[in-house]
Amino acid sequence: MAVSPLAVHTMAETVLGCVCAMLDQTAAEVEGQPGCPCRACVVPGPPAWDGCADPCGPAESVGGQLTVHVARIYPSSSFPAEDRTVLGTRGCLVPATAVELVITLLRCVPTIDEHGCPPTCEELAAAAQIVHVDTASVYNALLCCLPSTGTRRRGPQFLMGAHRVLESQGGCGGIEQRVTVALPGCGCPAEEESP
Secondary structure, three states: OEEOOOHHHHHHHHHHHHHHHHHHHHHHHOOOOOOOOOOEEEOOOOOOOOOOOOOOOOOOOOOOEEEEEEEEEEEEOOOOOOOOOOOOOOOOOOOEEEEEEEEEEEEEOOOOOOOOOOOOHHHHHHHHHHHHHHHHHHHHHHHHOHHHOOOOOOOOOEEEEEEEEEEEEOOEEEEEEEEEEEEOEEOOOOOOOOO
16 A cells, blocks of 8 residues: 555654653653653654753753654565565555654763763763663653554554664763554555546
8 A cells, every 4th residue: 555645754753752751751750860852853864963961941951862763664565574576567556664763862971071080880870770761761652652543443563673772972872762663555546547
């Protein structure tokens, strides 16, 4: 089935909303855990690490950066397997569309101080806890929120992908989580008859 023009972007926004809501819920439950960053957006490709430290709003805003971007889109007759069927041979035999999304969450991490001293073990442990809680929050957002979205009774089909902790760069660190989602299709457009 063909994919509707806004299906990919709508799914990316849906995932962003699910993750942001879960981060805020977790912040209310876990003392010292930051919520959804004030810089949370769907981006056109891998994100630039330019929104880690500066809160972008009032004093109570949470710094950091949460992004969702598309890694790839592919046909799938048997989700989540990539389809290798030759198309265009008979009518409209278009397989379903799968989209792989990447969720990236960046937070400030401790670095060397003005005297050249490394962060203390306590500072590193506190940063590690934030990363670990963020990991669970993003994972839970996908498992708990994503099934309640979409047009199917049980939400879209999806496959949890690899999770990884990102190496710290310039005072930022964080996580990346991949998820592949089967997009709802629509029928092929009617073919115009040639005169």
